[in-house]
Amino acid sequence: MTLTSFLKATTAAAVIATGGAAWADSHATHPETGEALASEQTFTYRVGDESPSFDPGLVEDVDGSKIVRDLFEGLMNQDADGNLVPGVATGFEVSDDNLVYTFTLRDNAKWSNGDPVTAADFEYAWKRAASPELASPYAWYIELMSLENGAEVIAGDKPIDELGVTAVDDLTLEVRLSQPLPYFADMVVHGTTFPVHRATVEAHGSEWTRPENIVSNGAYVLTEHVPGERLVRERNPMYWDNDNTIIEKVTALVITDENTALTRYLAGELDWTQVPAGQFPSLSADYPEQAVSVPEACSYYYMFNLRDNAPEELQNPDVRKALSLAIDRDIITNAVLAGGQKPAYTFTHWATAGFETPDIPMAKMTQDERNAMAVELLEGAGFGADNPLTIDLVYNTSEAHKSVAIAISQMWKQTLGVETTLANQEWQTFLEARSNGDFDVARGGWCADYNEASTFLDLMDSGSGYNDSKYNNPEVDALLAEAKTADNPQANYDKVEEFIAQDTPIIPIYHYAAVNMMAENLEGWPYNNFQQNMYSKDFYKIAE
Template sequence: MTLTRRHLMASTAAVLVLTGTATLAESHIPADATLAAEQTFVYRVGDESPSIDPGKVEDTDGSDMVRQLFEGLYNQDADGNLIPGVATDYTVSDDNLTYTFTLRDNAKWSNGTPVTAGDFEYAWKRAASPALASPYSWYIELMSIENASAVIAGEMEPDALGVTAVDDTTLQVTLSEPLPYFPQMLTHSTTFPVLQSNVEEFGDDWVQPGNMVSNGAYVLTEFVPQERAVMSRNTEYWDNANTTLETVTRLVVADENVGLTRYLAGELDRTDVPAGQYPRLSQEYPDQAMSVPLSCSYYYMFNLRDNGPEEFQDPVVRQALSLAVDRDIIVDAVLAGGQKPAYNFTHWATAGFEAPEIAMANMTQEERNAQAQELLASAGYGADNPLTVDLVYNTNESHRAVAVAISQMWKQTLGVETTLANQEWQTFLDARGSGDFDVARGGWCADYNEASTFLDLMQSGSGYNDSKYVNEEVDALLANAKTSDNPNADYAAVEKIIATDMPIIPIYHYAAVKMLNDQIENWPVNNFQQNWYAKDLYKVAAE
């Protein structure tokens, strides 16, 4: 999958005069670029994020916003490589258990006070604290930070977490076991600092505009839930001189087709391509339509709790439903945006991952359908005893289109009766987390570029194992992978177990299928996670 835009990357150019007045030194903007008079970026999301508190944020849209407002120890460049954020360097002990980070001395909060190692210590301990009840506290445990499990479980106080501010510019982190990809995990929003005095002064309202003190390239200046959020340049940001966009605006537009209409009318600089429309749009707007691999996997999950539906406790039933899904139709006819069929959970483009041989992947759809029919019949379901499925997804036209297509496949192949229900995003998350579903749509985007970011969801204690799937062998393999010289062997074994137990139905691996204003330059198309930083973008004048 490739991007059809003319400008994939801006060169690292030097001195530029900005539309008549300001001068940027050491800029990432080419010297011959002509900037637009108004440096603004407006993009669409489909729903409001549950939180923009770095310690609580749990969705990709929320993380995109938090990444503009806050800065962690490290950022990513346009290719997804680590580059300095607040940290300028680190050392690691011989046993690979102690990381010591040196922080830059010119990093400031938006109120002008210095960003210190103590701000990171506070933020990480806060994120792990049961008092915060963060849906992402488990990420601190995934990082293998010393005592994280006990702190999250309430068995030890947050102060026992293995993170210490040695002085204002030195942060020391102690791990319980070596973790080769630990530095890669430090670009995630859960690890961003927050200012203790700011949180304590305003309580839950500290994230509101006018209250929030942040350390990223932008500050929050307007926030209307379910409508818009406006972020403006943070003049205290240490690299503000090299920031070009003045404002970044996030608009909530639930309907993808309405979003496209508003994009084509010039109201948006970026929006999602509705299901099935990429082929047409890429022909009509070759410099604006884009499809690149995106580190997310789309799947359906079964409720495997003890009080969940009895029919789905049988792996044979789950296998039958998975086999009957024609993934080629989903990606080629329903979505048509460069996605790829998924027969395993981990995205095919994940760094270092080698997908194992999955029997289903090498079958024709006719063979899959025949086997699905045999399996479902062996489980006791048929014309005299039809299987019924209640399928829930969050409100989105693409999710609806996929659900309708799959329900038709189940009906035609297996005689299954499916009831579809859509829910608003927060309601949907609550239902999944509490087990108020039979089968639910799932989508997981990598927190870092390594296979464990997907497969750890299959671990019995994972905070996002909403199926409540429990397999001791999977737990043991994932634990071993953390310190293994060849973790891919463990990952392959886990994928094979999933393909047999089928706690989830992998459906497709994502592509980022977007419309992007061709005046916006420096978009990180080669960043597999599509982690974008507005401070690195700029808008050129229209041709």
């Protein structure tokens, strides 16, 4: 079966919201589809690294966000197509000037200890995420949301109580913006905006997310966490929609090696794992019902360290552009990865809602033309056979990242004579190194927090918390600020992408596809959700 026919065959099941039985046996059937349900309703999947945190106020990685979406629930969720659907909030109203959002919370939402979930829990969580005391790596997201006084609160220039969020009463949350933001409602799907249980945080401090301490409001509760090995969550009987949850237990296993994970998947130990680089063609031929590739809202790139104390040669945009030109992205996507990824000449993913990919001159050139220009630029910067450029390239531990790095270093060597030293680092160490500027060139991957181009391009703002290059271009900052209030921000996005191509603070390399192996009896996966935001509560297993 081809990928296209596989998706057609599974789409109907994938987009149906899970409902009905809170348990399953060999005779139970799905209340919506009528499918016979498997007697064992568990979901086990692989993660490559231990997530730094699954505290909503601190979470910053994709795998951690998956955990947070199971343990906690925000105001709004997404369905299998990526559309907004009610979460703790049943809906919201927007003022005529688009500056005030009023969310109405459901009256049956509870914390796992039985306490009611109230608007005050959201107010506390948002103010906590913005507070200088927490020092959240995602505090900047609160500012991106255009919350009233967000920038000033994060900077410590205004008290936390002046942040534009107020619990009017237990079931009413008022949010005030400093400027209209057309995609604001989509932003409250992100984990940073999820509620936290104040009494638990204050009682246990940094250990409040341990299994014996945590109080959460999502469809699942944390029952076991062995760092570096596994994290287990089980159904939360206090969840308002628990009766319509079918998967009983979700287990994330830390398996650093992609090939080991694939072996364990094929042995039946996993229900879902990522396809190792280059193996999708053979796996899709051997397992057509299980191998799947769909566009995913992430971009893979390399970033340059542009701090004042970084290597002088990388401060030259001609050097950076030469390195970008010399990368044959078609080889990376077609030969190294071979999973449906697409070459990237813009930072924004080509499938982002409302985004039209601008004309970037490099994209229209042949690779021979790119290589010739790269040689000319690097020689003009004073580097060549007698004075080779040397680069340290770091990436987080992964066979896929290693394969890409080796291929690119060989391209740089063959075309430009560049000597590249490769180094892999454990995930948490890698994040700290990038944040602290302990790199020359570093691997980057950015997945959309919401489906709009600014989720990518705002990383180029000089004040962005994830602008690890420390790229600083006042014109880019102005374009991004103006885009937030523009009726049609596409022209601004075009210019920002042109600046990226011109200044090359980063090298866009490819746009992701979600390339996975999926158990044949697992249903409910959000194939049509561009962000691939998964909710285990929407999954179910059919009988063999």
